[in-house]
Every structure is written in C-alpha cells, then in structure tokens.
Amino acid sequence: MIEFGDDGALELNFMALGLMQAIEQSEIAGIIDSIPSYNSLLLEYEPDKIKLPDLTEEIQNIFDSLGPISDIEINSRLAYLPCCYLDPWTKAAIEDYCLKVNEREFDPDFVARINGLEDKHELVRVHSNTEHWVASIMALPGCALMRPLDPRCLLVSPKYNPPRLWTPANAVCTGGMSTSIHTLRVPGGYNLIGRTPVPVYEANPTSDAFRNGVSLLQPGDRVKFVPISVEEYKYIRSQVRSDSYQYNTTDYSKFSVKEWEKWSLSLTNQGNTNDL
Amino acid sequence: MTYDLEVIKPGLETTIQDWPGLKGGFKYGFNRSGPIDHYSFRMANLLVGNHPGAPGLEVQFIGPTIRFLSSQKFAVTGADMEASLDGNPLPLWETLSAEAGQILTLGSAIKGARSYIAFSGGLKANYFLGSYSTHTIAEAGGFDGKKLEKGNKITINPSSVIEKLTLPDKYQSMFSNNGQWIIEIVLGPSNDWLSEEGIELFINTDWIVSPRSNRMGIRLEGPSLKFSERAKNKAPEHGSHPSNCVDIGYPFGGINICGDTPVVLLNEGLTGGGFIIPFTVASCSLPKLAQARPHEIFKFKIISVEEAQNIRKNINTLCESKTLKS
Incomplete structure (x- = not known):
C-alpha cells in the first residue's frame, strides 16, 4: 500500500488515481490489480514476476515522473443519475432500525441539522448541486465512494453505531465526508438520504455504459444526482426492467487538477463556503 | 444440455x-x-x-x-x-x-x-x-x-x-490435532497504528475463532488492542475510534480491526473500508483459516514478506502432478 498523506484531502486521491493511471500505462510486469482510496493506493502483484524492492523502485520512478499534483490529469466522465431524495424506501429502513435497534432522528433531518442547514430540503439542494468525485469503488461490487467537487457542498456526518441491519439496494447515503450508493441490500452505517432507480452495478449489464462489463462508474468518474419524484422513480424503474432505460453519461475527457484547484480556490476566496 | x-x-x-x-x-x-x-x-x-x-x-x-x-x-x-x-x-x-x-x-x-x-x-x-x-x-x-x-x-x-x-500422506494437509493453529502473517499495511505493546499483545494472545465467521471473514475473540499515537491523535476525518481511518483498500487476507474485534478478511470479504489492517495473513496460511473450526485457537506468527513469498513458491511447486503417486 502506498500512502500519500495522513488526512482526507481530495488532492491525495488525485495523486492516487494519477499514479494508478500511470502504472496501468506502464510496462511493469506482475501488477495484478489495484484499489485506490482517498489517500492511498493498494497494489496486488505476482511475486514470481517481480520482487518487492524492484517493484518499489519502479513505482517510485513513475511517481517522480508525475510532477506536482496540479499537473495531474485524470480520465473522467460525468454520469447523471436520477435520485429520489427523501424516498419512502430508505425511510422504511430507518424506521425499522428505530423499532428494532435504536431510536434516532430521521437521517436527512439529522444530516441537515449537524451541517447547519435549514432543513432536509436544503440538504437535497446542496447534495444535488455539485458533481461528486468517484474516489474509489470499494467494499461492495460497484459501490462508489464519492466526495463533492464543490467544497461548498461538503457534508460531514457520523455513521450509524451500531450499524443498520439492512439498506435497500441502490440507496444513496452519506457518512464521514463521503457519499455512496449501496449497490446491494446489505447492512450499513451511512445515513440514508435517497434512492436511485438506476443500478450502477449489474452482474450481466445489457447497457454498454458499464465499464469492464460490471460497474457503471470507475475511480475518477463524476456523478451528478438529478432529483426526481416517486412517480418518476417508478417510471424509470419500469424502463430499467424493460431494458429501455438510456444511461446519461458524457464521453471521457481529461479532468485537470490545476483547473479544479483554481476554481475551488476562487470559491473559497469569495468567502461563501457552505452558503449556497 | x-x-x-x-x-x-x-x-x-x-x-x-x-x-x-x-x-x-x-x-x-x-x-x-x-x-x-x-x-x-x-x-x-x-x-x-x-x-x-x-x-x-x-x-x-x-x-x-x-x-x-x-x-x-x-x-x-x-x-x-x-x-x-x-x-x-x-x-x-x-x-x-x-x-x-x-x-x-x-x-x-x-x-x-x-x-x-x-x-x-x-x-x-x-x-x-x-x-x-x-x-x-x-x-x-x-x-x-x-x-x-x-x-x-x-x-x-x-x-x-x-x-x-x-x-x-506427508503432503496431505495440515490439520491441527489440538485445536490450535499457528497462522503466519506479515506486518502491514497499518501496523504503525498499533503500539509496540499492541503488536506484542496481538502475537501473544490465544485468539478464539468466533462462530460468526463465513466466507467473508473470520471474527476473532480476545482482548482489546493497544494503539499508537498515530491512531490516537489524528485528523478528524479518520473517525473517532483508534481503529478508524480514512477509507483504505483492504488486502486479501488482511486482519481488519473493527473497533475491538479483529476480522480476518477472506475470499468474499469487503475490498475496503474505514478500519485499519495492521497485519495480513500470508497466502500459505489461508488453508489453515479454511479448516479452523469455531472456538479453536489462532496464534499468530510474524514472518517477513520474503519468507512468505518463499513458502508460497514451495507450495506452488508442490501443487503439480509430479507430487502425486500412482
């Protein structure tokens, strides 16, 4: 595992993805797979093909050739995902938890309150007003770990303790500084704020929008959640079931860390952080 | 068909x-x-x-x-x-x-x-x-x-x-006759999140295999671990418990410290999350994990990456048809 720093700054993920991209393009023998995360990159290698000291040296060389973080450019595309915020299905999961485990505030009210927002409707506006950066796909098949690219839209919330017993598949949830889509019906600790009718993981996807045949998203992609009503949710579900849903994604282009830093800094200088 | x-x-x-x-x-x-x-x-x-x-x-x-x-x-x-x-x-x-x-x-x-x-x-x-x-x-x-x-x-x-x-007979596995297993591990990736005392405690403990184990992981029962300064004084985004960290990728065979419970991640384990992995089980010991029964005892032994890779190579050499007899 290569560590790039000891906090959760988004720049460290740009380094991890930049290095991963460069390693994939390199001719290093023996690298089997990788898991990038916020401030680290885990590599799996075949020790019969390369020895650890040689691998370390090769990776150090590639890393040195990347230059400063701001020079990194990452292949990225934007996926528009419909999201039924404050939906009845995740509400049922929260109510079930209240009944069986611990009484707690309704998740969207809770996240809004501890982030100093007016109410859950402002939470929806803030959450849907930014592109979310896919830092990693981890833990579960196709499960994206995302961070808002607009620093004004950063939401921070503690996770459930003890964890929830179940989460409806395709729940949109926040925890720590991240947003995630729980692709499967699993236990979980993130706060539930909505549900997308559109699967981002399928074992046998019919849409060619899926990368590598299994996951709609990959690290370095961006997601914009588009608020929809329960009626629209049901309509899109029926489209998904009949294979007539068209995924809305842009083509791949280069995401420039330099441009993002400039924009991000200009927002901060205006002094309007967390004030949409 | x-x-x-x-x-x-x-x-x-x-x-x-x-x-x-x-x-x-x-x-x-x-x-x-x-x-x-x-x-x-x-x-x-x-x-x-x-x-x-x-x-x-x-x-x-x-x-x-x-x-x-x-x-x-x-x-x-x-x-x-x-x-x-x-x-x-x-x-x-x-x-x-x-x-x-x-x-x-x-x-x-x-x-x-x-x-x-x-x-x-x-x-x-x-x-x-x-x-x-x-x-x-x-x-x-x-x-x-x-x-x-x-x-x-x-x-x-x-x-x-x-x-x-x-x-x-001599190549047939690898069972424990007394319910105790020596499991070879390598240090890392998060070993610096435990104190030296914490690492010693981990190595000297008889860990009990929990019945709540499956193909995702084996839960272990034992004492609370002791953490280093890095785990105790850290940026807030790491989370509040010493075993919490900014999400990391989990290696196959990683020993995941979830609060006070170590979980050895197996073949269908999570590939990442927000808990540290101070040790990783060497691939040569995975068969032992597979054969351990609930309530049996694990004793962990740290070996070097090089040793782990040499044992792996020997096992791969054994797993060829020339090892078999007609």
Missing part, C-alpha cells in the same frame, strides 16, 4: 469455485472469491487429471448428497466429512470412480471445516470477471451466482481417461 450431477441435498453452503478466482475485480469492489483452502482445492483437481485451478465444489461444515447421472472420476480432499458412495466409506486424497446412479454423500465435518470435490474435466459454470467462481454477494459466476440447492443439475466438461492417483 446433458447433466452429470444432481443435487439431492445441498449441504450447508456448497458452491462452485475455481482458483485463483476473479481477476481484475478489486478496482470495482469485487473480492476474488475462489476456494479458501487453495491447497486442498488444487490437489483435488490434480488427482483427477485437471488443471489445478479447474472449477470444482467447495463444501462447508455440512456436506451435500449428490447423485451421479453418468460415470465419472472424482476426488475428495480437505476436511474429513466421512464421504461415502452408496453408503461405502471413501478415502480422501485419491482418484475415485462412480457409475451413473450412484450417490455421493458427505456428512458433517469431523476434522477440519471445508472439503473440496473435483471432477475429471471440471464443472461447467458461469464465467464472470475471468473466473468460474461463485461470488455470492454479487450473485455472479458459478451456478447462477448462488450456492447449490436441491434439484440443481450440473454438467461436467469432457475429460480423457486418467490413471488412479493418490497424494502421499
């Missing part, structure tokens, strides 16, 4: 697996799946003339009852589940034959926990991310992504005539 096997009773959790499992899935959130005891699995395949990684069955704790619909060569390895054919006891670790209509039964494990059944030619199964292994969480690969159920019918790929082989 013609079928060669029919499941009469599925057992506790019987799945189709191949070795080494899914390829290139970590980046998309898939662990590799595959057999936990990769040694017994590979030996079973070699005994029936297959490639060591060919698709076969992993059987856990309570075995299945299977009817042969055609005559076949097969082998049973790993845990002793008192395998029998039409009620006649079968030996482990050798090439066996069955005729159409005969019934193979594996009972409860009396020694070890997981058995492997290989069939000459290998099983036909769904292909997913470069593998025939069942990934039950993703519901992909193997037999429609699921554990076997009563009535399932399976096809075996054609094979050529093979001779009867056995694995010499």
Whole structure:
C-alpha cells in the first residue's frame, strides 16, 4: 500500500488515481490489480514476476515522473443519475432500525441539522448541486465512494453505531465526508438520504455504459444526482426492467487538477463556503 | 444440455469455485472469491487429471448428497466429512470412480471445516470477471451466482481417461490435532497504528475463532488492542475510534480491526473500508483459516514478506502432478 498523506484531502486521491493511471500505462510486469482510496493506493502483484524492492523502485520512478499534483490529469466522465431524495424506501429502513435497534432522528433531518442547514430540503439542494468525485469503488461490487467537487457542498456526518441491519439496494447515503450508493441490500452505517432507480452495478449489464462489463462508474468518474419524484422513480424503474432505460453519461475527457484547484480556490476566496 | 450431477441435498453452503478466482475485480469492489483452502482445492483437481485451478465444489461444515447421472472420476480432499458412495466409506486424497446412479454423500465435518470435490474435466459454470467462481454477494459466476440447492443439475466438461492417483500422506494437509493453529502473517499495511505493546499483545494472545465467521471473514475473540499515537491523535476525518481511518483498500487476507474485534478478511470479504489492517495473513496460511473450526485457537506468527513469498513458491511447486503417486 502506498500512502500519500495522513488526512482526507481530495488532492491525495488525485495523486492516487494519477499514479494508478500511470502504472496501468506502464510496462511493469506482475501488477495484478489495484484499489485506490482517498489517500492511498493498494497494489496486488505476482511475486514470481517481480520482487518487492524492484517493484518499489519502479513505482517510485513513475511517481517522480508525475510532477506536482496540479499537473495531474485524470480520465473522467460525468454520469447523471436520477435520485429520489427523501424516498419512502430508505425511510422504511430507518424506521425499522428505530423499532428494532435504536431510536434516532430521521437521517436527512439529522444530516441537515449537524451541517447547519435549514432543513432536509436544503440538504437535497446542496447534495444535488455539485458533481461528486468517484474516489474509489470499494467494499461492495460497484459501490462508489464519492466526495463533492464543490467544497461548498461538503457534508460531514457520523455513521450509524451500531450499524443498520439492512439498506435497500441502490440507496444513496452519506457518512464521514463521503457519499455512496449501496449497490446491494446489505447492512450499513451511512445515513440514508435517497434512492436511485438506476443500478450502477449489474452482474450481466445489457447497457454498454458499464465499464469492464460490471460497474457503471470507475475511480475518477463524476456523478451528478438529478432529483426526481416517486412517480418518476417508478417510471424509470419500469424502463430499467424493460431494458429501455438510456444511461446519461458524457464521453471521457481529461479532468485537470490545476483547473479544479483554481476554481475551488476562487470559491473559497469569495468567502461563501457552505452558503449556497 | 446433458447433466452429470444432481443435487439431492445441498449441504450447508456448497458452491462452485475455481482458483485463483476473479481477476481484475478489486478496482470495482469485487473480492476474488475462489476456494479458501487453495491447497486442498488444487490437489483435488490434480488427482483427477485437471488443471489445478479447474472449477470444482467447495463444501462447508455440512456436506451435500449428490447423485451421479453418468460415470465419472472424482476426488475428495480437505476436511474429513466421512464421504461415502452408496453408503461405502471413501478415502480422501485419491482418484475415485462412480457409475451413473450412484450417490455421493458427505456428512458433517469431523476434522477440519471445508472439503473440496473435483471432477475429471471440471464443472461447467458461469464465467464472470475471468473466473468460474461463485461470488455470492454479487450473485455472479458459478451456478447462477448462488450456492447449490436441491434439484440443481450440473454438467461436467469432457475429460480423457486418467490413471488412479493418490497424494502421499506427508503432503496431505495440515490439520491441527489440538485445536490450535499457528497462522503466519506479515506486518502491514497499518501496523504503525498499533503500539509496540499492541503488536506484542496481538502475537501473544490465544485468539478464539468466533462462530460468526463465513466466507467473508473470520471474527476473532480476545482482548482489546493497544494503539499508537498515530491512531490516537489524528485528523478528524479518520473517525473517532483508534481503529478508524480514512477509507483504505483492504488486502486479501488482511486482519481488519473493527473497533475491538479483529476480522480476518477472506475470499468474499469487503475490498475496503474505514478500519485499519495492521497485519495480513500470508497466502500459505489461508488453508489453515479454511479448516479452523469455531472456538479453536489462532496464534499468530510474524514472518517477513520474503519468507512468505518463499513458502508460497514451495507450495506452488508442490501443487503439480509430479507430487502425486500412482
């Protein structure tokens, strides 16, 4: 595992993805797979093909050739995902938890309150007003770990303790500084704020929008959640079931860390952080 | 399609697996799946003339009852589940034959926990991310992504005539006779989150295998660990408990410290999350993890990466047909 720093700054993920991209393009023998995360990159290698000291040296060389973080450019595309915020299905999961485990505030009210927002409707506006950066796909098949690219839209919330017993598949949830889509019906600790009718993981996807045949998203992609009503949710579900849903994604282009830093800094200088 | 096997009773959790499992899935959130005891699995395949990684069955704790619909060569390895054919006891670790209509039964494990059944030619199964292994969480690969159920019918790929082989006693695994297992581990990636005292405590503890263990991971019961300054004084985004960290990728075999509970991540374990991994089990010890039973004891032993890789190489050399005797 290569560590790039000891906090959760988004720049460290740009380094991890930049290095991963460069390693994939390199001719290093023996690298089997990788898991990038916020401030680290885990590599799996075949020790019969390369020895650890040689691998370390090769990776150090590639890393040195990347230059400063701001020079990194990452292949990225934007996926528009419909999201039924404050939906009845995740509400049922929260109510079930209240009944069986611990009484707690309704998740969207809770996240809004501890982030100093007016109410859950402002939470929806803030959450849907930014592109979310896919830092990693981890833990579960196709499960994206995302961070808002607009620093004004950063939401921070503690996770459930003890964890929830179940989460409806395709729940949109926040925890720590991240947003995630729980692709499967699993236990979980993130706060539930909505549900997308559109699967981002399928074992046998019919849409060619899926990368590598299994996951709609990959690290370095961006997601914009588009608020929809329960009626629209049901309509899109029926489209998904009949294979007539068209995924809305842009083509791949280069995401420039330099441009993002400039924009991000200009927002901060205006002094309007967390004030949409 | 013609079928060669029919499941009469599925057992506790019987799945189709191949070795080494899914390829290139970590980046998309898939662990590799595959057999936990990769040694017994590979030996079973070699005994029936297959490639060591060919698709076969992993059987856990309570075995299945299977009817042969055609005559076949097969082998049973790993845990002793008192395998029998039409009620006649079968030996482990050798090439066996069955005729159409005969019934193979594996009972409860009396020694070890997981058995492997290989069939000459290998099983036909769904292909997913470069593998025939069942990934039950993703519901992909193997037999429609699921554990076997009563009535399932399976096809075996054609094979050529093979001779009867056995694995010499000295190469048959690796069981503990006193319920204690020495598990080889390497340090990292998060070993600097434990204090020196914490690492010593981990090594000197008799960890108890929790019954709440499965193909995702083995939970261990024991004392609370002791953490280093890095774990105690850290940026707030790491979380509040000393074992919390900014999400990291989890290595296969990683020992995940979830609060006070260590969980050894196995073949269908999570590929990442917000808890530290101070140690990683060396691949040579994975077969022991597969065969350990609830309430047995793990003692951990730190070895160097180089040692771990040398042992792995020796095991790979053993897992070739020249190890078998006719």
